[in-house]
Amino acid sequence: MNTFDVIWKNFKRNKRSIYSLYIFLTLFILSLFSELISNNKPIMMSVEGDMYYPYIIEYTERDFGGELETTPDYKGYFISDLLDNSNNWAIFPLNPHSYNSINFNNSTPNPAPPSAHNILGTDDRGRDVLARLIYGFRLSVIFALALTAIGIIIGLFFGAIQGYFAGRTDLYLQRFIEIWGSMPELYILIIFASIFEPSILLLIILLSLFGWISLSDYVRAEFLKGRNMDYVNAARTLGLSDWQIIVKHILPNSLISVVTFLPFRISGAILILTSLDFLGLGVPPTTPSLGELLSQGKDNISAWWLSLTTFFVLVGTLLLLIFIGEGIRESISGKSS
C-alpha cells in the first residue's frame, strides 16, 4: 500500500479530525455558492405572466414597467408593490441580502440588532451581517488557499534547489534568504498599502514574497537527507537527469513535511488577512471581510451581534483547520505503529 493510503487510513481513524474535515469541506463548498444562498436579487420572478431571471440577467426598472434605466432595487418599494399583486411572485435566496446591499427599510438606526429582516442584524452601514459573514468566510478561505499554494510552490522550488544541489548553491541561496527574510514585512505592507490601491491581489503578492521562507527550510532539510539515499544514487546510475531525480524520487518522499504544514499554514493565512483588515491595511472597504467586521465591532461595542458572530465564525474556522492539521500530523507520525 502506498504511504499516502496508509496516512489516509490512519487519518480516518481519528474521529475528530475526519468530522472536522467533512464540516470544513461542506462549509467551504457551500460558500462557493454564496450568491445562491445570500443575495438581494431573486433567483427567478414572474411579473404579469412573463418570467424574469434577475440572478442571471441584468434588468432595468423599465423592463418591469418602471421609469428608470437602472437596475431595480429588488427589495425596494417598486418591486414589493409589484409582488403584492397575487399573480406575480418571486423566489428569493435563503438570505435575501448581498454583502454590499443596504437595507433602507430598517426602522432602527444602523447598526441594527437581529430582526426578522436581518437574522444577524446589520453593520454600521446597514449591510446584512450574515451575508457579510458568508462572503467573508469564502474570501478568507480562498485567499488562504491561494497564499498557501503559492507559498508551497515557491518554497518547494527554492528548498529543492538548495537541498539537492547543496554546496555553493545552497550557501548563496541561504544567505539570500537570510537577507530577504530580515526585511520588515509589516512596514512594507503599510508602505505599499499607501502607495497602491489596496486589493486582494496586491495582498497575496506581498504576503507570498515572504511566506515561502519557513517552508523552504523544511524542504531543504528533506532534500539534503534525500540526496544521499541509495535510491537517488541508483537513479543517477540509471541515467536520470537532475530534474527527473528531483521530481520523481526526492519530491514524493519529501512531501510529508509539506502535507503536515498545510492546515496550519491555511489557518495562519486566514489569521493574517483578518488582522490586516482589522488594522485597515487589508482589502478595500467594500469587500466583505471578517477583520473589517471585527473592527466595526470594536467601534460599536454595544452592537454585540457584530463582534460575537464574527468571533464565532473565525474561531470555528481556525479550530476546524487545527483539528484537521492535528489529525494529519498524528496519522503521519503514527505511520510505523
Place this chain on the structure above:
Amino acid sequence: MSILEFKKLNIGLKNTNANLVSNLSFELDRGEALGIVGESGSGKSLTALSALGLLNDNIFNSSGEIIFEDNNIFDLTSNELNSIRGNKLSMIFQEPMLSLNPVKSLRSQIDECIELSNHKLTLNDIHETLISVGLTDIDKILSSYPHMLSGGQRQRFMIAMSIIRKPRVIIADEPTTALDVTLQKQILDMLITLKSNLDMSMILISHDINLIKKYCDRIIVMKEGKLLESNTTSNIFSNPQHEYTKELVNFKTPTYRNTIIDTQQLVLETNKLNCKYLTKDSLFKHKRLYYKALENINIYIKEGESVGIVGESGSGKTTLAMSIMHLLSYEGNIKICEDIDKTRINHDRKLRKNFQIIFQDPFSSLSPRMTIMQILSEGVKSLLDITDIHIIHRMCISILKDVGLDEDMLYRYPQEFSGGQRQRIAIARALILQPKLLILDEPTSALDVLVQESIVKLLLKKKKKYNLSYCFISHDLHLIRKICHRTYVMKDANVIEEGPTKKVFENPSEKYTQELIDSSFIT
C-alpha cells in the same frame, strides 16, 4: 547445575495473537557459554529481553517460566527486577551508539551503574574494569562523550558497564555485528577471557554460526520462535540433526574459483585513481585540509571475471565503487569497456547502461513511493530509449522471473517485500539494462545467512547467462572466496595486496591480510 532456566516460554503479540516464541525450554549451566543461533525474526532477541523482564507488557504477551536463582522472573516486582538487572543478570546490546546516551559524558553514565550497585564500588574499580576490557587512557575516555569514541571503544565501554557489577550471567545480543571483522575477534576474545576470569555464565546470540562455534560450548538453533536443536558445539557440527541446522553448518565449504580468464578484453581499468574529501575549508588553498579516501588505485577487471575487493570499513571500498559509477568526482582515469571515460559519460548519460551497481541496503536503495514496475522501467526508458509500454511490461515480467520473483509483484510497493526479495528487485533493476560490468557493494551484508546464500547463487547463475563481470566489494571473506577469481585487499585508501583469490587467502604476503583472514573465522 543450571543458573538460568527457561521453561515453556511463550511470547506473543497482544493485538494480533501472533506467536513469536513458542514453547521454548532450555537451561544455562554455571560457567557455560551458550550460543543461540538463528536468522532475524527467529525470536533470539525477544528471548534475551524476556530474561531481564524487559518486554513491554502492553505489546507482548508472555507465559511460561524463567527461573533465575529459584525465582521466576515473571513473578518479580519491578523493584526486585531492578535489583537483579545489572547486578546479577546483565545484557550487552548490538548497537553501542544507540545504547549509550549521547548527551551524557561517559563518566556520568558509568557512575549511574555504581549508584545502582548492591555493593560499594570505588573509582579504582572503574579503572580496573575499563582496563580489563582493553581500554587505555582511562581519564580521557571518562571525560568524553559517546560520539568521540570509535565503534570498538564504545562497545568495550558498554561491556565494561555491564560487567562492572560482576553479574552472574551476561547476555550478549549480537555484540559485534555492528563492528569490523578485525574488531569482532578482539572483542569476543576479550569477552570470553572476562567470562572465565569473573566466573560468569554467558549467552551469546548471533546469526553467524561460525562465530558461535569458536566461542560457545553448547549451541541452540532457533527458527521462527521454535527451538530446533540443542547440542554441544562439536555434536552440532559433526552430527547435525535438523535439516535447517545442516544447511547452516554446511553452506560455507571452502571452494575456490580456479578457472582462468584468458581474455585480454578489459571491462574496467583505473589508472592512478585518487579521491579526497574536504575536511577543513579555508579561503586559502594551502590551508585546506583533505581526507584521502583513495590513493593511486590501479585495478583492472577482465571480461567475464569476478574480482573481489576486501577491507574493513573506512578503507575506501565504497568510495571506489562510487567513483567507478561516476557518482562522485575523482582524479585520474577510469576506463570502462576500454573506451568509456569521464568526459564521454558526462556527455552522454546513456553510456551508463554498460555499468550498474547493487547497493548494500535493499531498504534504502528502492524508492518507497514507486511501484516495482516503475522502478524497473525507469532505466529502460532513460537508457535504452524504449518507450512502448507493452515492450517494457514484457521486459519487466521476464526479468522478474529471471531473478526468481512473480509477475504479480509488478504493481506493489517495495515496503511489502522482505530484504531478500528487495535485493532481487535491485538486481533485476540492474540486469534489465544488460550491463557489462556489475558492481556489488556489500550486496548481502544486510541479509540473513540463508538469504545471502540464495542471492549468491542467483548472482552466479546470472553471471553465466549474461556474461557479466562482477566487482564484488565486501568484508565477508567467505563470499569473496566463493565467487571471485581475483582479490584486491584495501587498507587506508590503498590497495595493499592483489592476486588470485586462492593465493591471497592461503598464502598472503601482507601481515594485514593474514589478520583479516584470521578474524573471519575461516577454517
